[in-house]
Amino acid sequence: MANTLRLYLTCIRNTLEAAMCLQNFPCQEVERHNKPEVELKTSLELLLNPVLICRNEAEKCLIESSINSIRISMKVKQADELENILAKKFLRFLSMRAEAFQVLRRKPVQGYDISFLITNYHCEDMHKHKLIDFIVQFMEDIDKEISELKLSVNTRGRLVATEFLKQFI
Amino acid sequence: MILLQSPSRFLLQILQDRVQSPEKGVDLDCHSVEFGDVRYHIQISMKKPQVMALSVSLPIPPPEAIFYSGLPVGAIEAIKAAYGPIVQILDPPKDGYNLTMKLYLSKLPSDEEQRQALLVKIASVREVVLGAPLRVVLKNLASKTVAPDVDQLVALVHRPEESFFLVPQTEKVIVVYPMRFQDSIDIVLASSFLQEFVEARRTAALNNAPPCMWSPSPPLELKGAPAEALTANAGFVTFVIFPRHVEGKKLDRTVWNLLTFHAYVSYHVKCSEGFMHTRMRRRVESLIQALDRAKPDTEKMKKVVQGKSFKRLSLKEARGS
Numbered sequence: 001m002a003n004t005l006r007l008y009l010t011c012i013r014n015t016l017e018a019a020m021c022l023q024n025f026p027c028q029e030v031e032r033h034n035k036p037e038v039e040l041k042t043s044l045e046l047l048l049n050p051v052l053i054c055r056n057e058a059e060k061c062l063i064e065s066s067i068n069s070i071r072i073s074m075k076v077k078q079a080d081e082l083e084n085i086l087a088k089k090f091l092r093f094l095s096m097r098a099e100a101f102q103v104l105r106r107k108p109v110q111g112y113d114i115s116f117l118i119t120n121y122h123c124e125d126m127h128k129h130k131l132i133d134f135i136v137q138f139m140e141d142i143d144k145e146i147s148e149l150k151l152s153v154n155t156r157g158r159l160v161a162t163e164f165l166k167q168f169i
Numbered sequence: 170m171i172l173l174q175s176p177s178r179f180l181l182q183i184l185q186d187r188v189q190s191p192e193k194g195v196d197l198d199c200h201s202v203e204f205g206d207v208r209y210h211i212q213i214s215m216k217k218p219q220v221m222a223l224s225v226s227l228p229i230p231p232p233e234a235i236f237y238s239g240l241p242v243g244a245i246e247a248i249k250a251a252y253g254p255i256v257q258i259l260d261p262p263k264d265g266y267n268l269t270m271k272l273y274l275s276k277l278p279s280d281e282e283q284r285q286a287l288l289v290k291i292a293s294v295r296e297v298v299l300g301a302p303l304r305v306v307l308k309n310l311a312s313k314t315v316a317p318d319v320d321q322l323v324a325l326v327h328r329p330e331e332s333f334f335l336v337p338q339t340e341k342v343i344v345v346y347p348m349r350f351q352d353s354i355d356i357v358l359a360s361s362f363l364q365e366f367v368e369a370r371r372t373a374a375l376n377n378a379p380p381c382m383w384s385p386s387p388p389l390e391l392k393g394a395p396a397e398a399l400t401a402n403a404g405f406v407t408f409v410i411f412p413r414h415v416e417g418k419k420l421d422r423t424v425w426n427l428l429t430f431h432a433y434v435s436y437h438v439k440c441s442e443g444f445m446h447t448r449m450r451r452r453v454e455s456l457i458q459a460l461d462r463a464k465p466d467t468e469k470m471k472k473v474v475q476g477k478s479f480k481r482l483s484l485k486e487a488r489g490s
Contacts, residue, residue, distance in 0.1 A: 126463040160365070
């Protein structure tokens with residue numbers, strides 16, 4: 001299980017290192033505008049081929065790149081009902097704080113759970129390899145957090161049940 | 170605090186304060202609302218400082234568990250038995266309340282321990298009044314007397330417009346709770362908690378606890394129940410209470426635990442959600458710190474001198490200018 005996680009993350013890291021070659025590119029259509037081309041997708045010559053990396057049917061990562069911006073969308077594993085709501089709750093919590101994260105997108109791309117949008121400005125402000133480190137660590141942390149939340153719910157449930165039933169003995 | 174406590178802290182505090190310093194000199198008129206829509210109103214006037222008027226309002230019962238004369242079956246007898254000469258029930262109760270009692274503080278026993286025990290009992294008026302019909306059924310079980318309602322479905326109120334069900338039998342009492350929650354997240358968390366109850370019962374240490382079952386559909390015991398009672402979005406929990414669970418001192422505790430089971434689960438579901446929020450906030454902070462590490466050093470230096478609007482010059486630039 002851990003094996004596939006490392007392979008998955010290494011593959012994502014390598015793809016990001018290749019895809020994150022961003023430079024400033026003012027908008028071709030409108031004067032004095034500078035837009036992230038990956039969001040608009042109007043001019044095909046500015047876009048690179050999107051890459052989809054799947055760990056299994058439930059988990060995948062879509063990396064779309066363009067000349068001045070890159071969009072990374074993730075789908076997180078959700079095995080049962082409880083993991084489903086925990087993931088939704090946690091990712092919504094993160095998305096609402098997208099301002100603080102700068103590279104996070106407020107709404108995930110259709111069909112995915114969470115999305116990042118990195119522009120050339122971010123690459124100018126921050127070291128590229130550290131940014132990629134951050135993205136990969138983010139993915140690991142989400143998985144860890146959701147399984148820890150689920151564990152805490154189960155542990156609390158067990159404790160609550162034991163205390164209640166002990167009252168009858 | 171994991172378990173819900175029977176005496177209301179609000180009532181107990183006021184009673185203890187009054188008894189300790191009866192010549193306080195101020196009139197008292199307080200309201201309080203507790204979980205499950207139970208309201209209290211306390212009044213003390215300095216004209217008669219030894220008399221306290223306590224009014225209790227109970228949650229609205231659903232149609233299958235209607236209160237006759239405004240109180241659950243057996244409530245008045247239970248109050249008289251628990252409090253004796255200290256309490257006088259006023260009829261009719263104050264407007265908007267199900268019960269109004271006059272407490273004669275001068276008639277409290279002078280022995281410190283007995284007085285404290287009685288004050289705690291008065292603060293547990295909710296358990297005495299709402300739990301009266303349940304207490305009657307369980308007392309019959311403890312004394313192994315055959316009750317008139319054996320094998321029939323008894324509905325009792327525990328929340329506004331919701332009830333739980335008892336099936337008294339000769340050797341045991343089966344208690345069934347339809348669990349309903351309004352929030353969708355609550356429903357999923359509660360379902361996982363309730364399944365833990367079943368799992369926990371299986372451990373060897375809890376062999377003497379009441380057997381516990383959970384099912385998403387109404388169990389067979391609820392065959393005669395009205396249709397609204399049969400919808401429950403977090404399943405049905407069934408406990409089987411045996412005489413050993415209600416003998417002697419355990420009777421009061423069992424009554425309170427069964428009466429507040431839904432409130433207990435709901436309380437812990439909310440605590441769990443609060444804890445998850447704290448964890449998520451902590452995780453967000455650590456992620457933002459990781460992002461800050463991605464920024465090069467000059468940016469970080471600017472952050473250190475927050476609030477000052479000058480640009481920090483490096484040594485080279487300072488020498489040049």
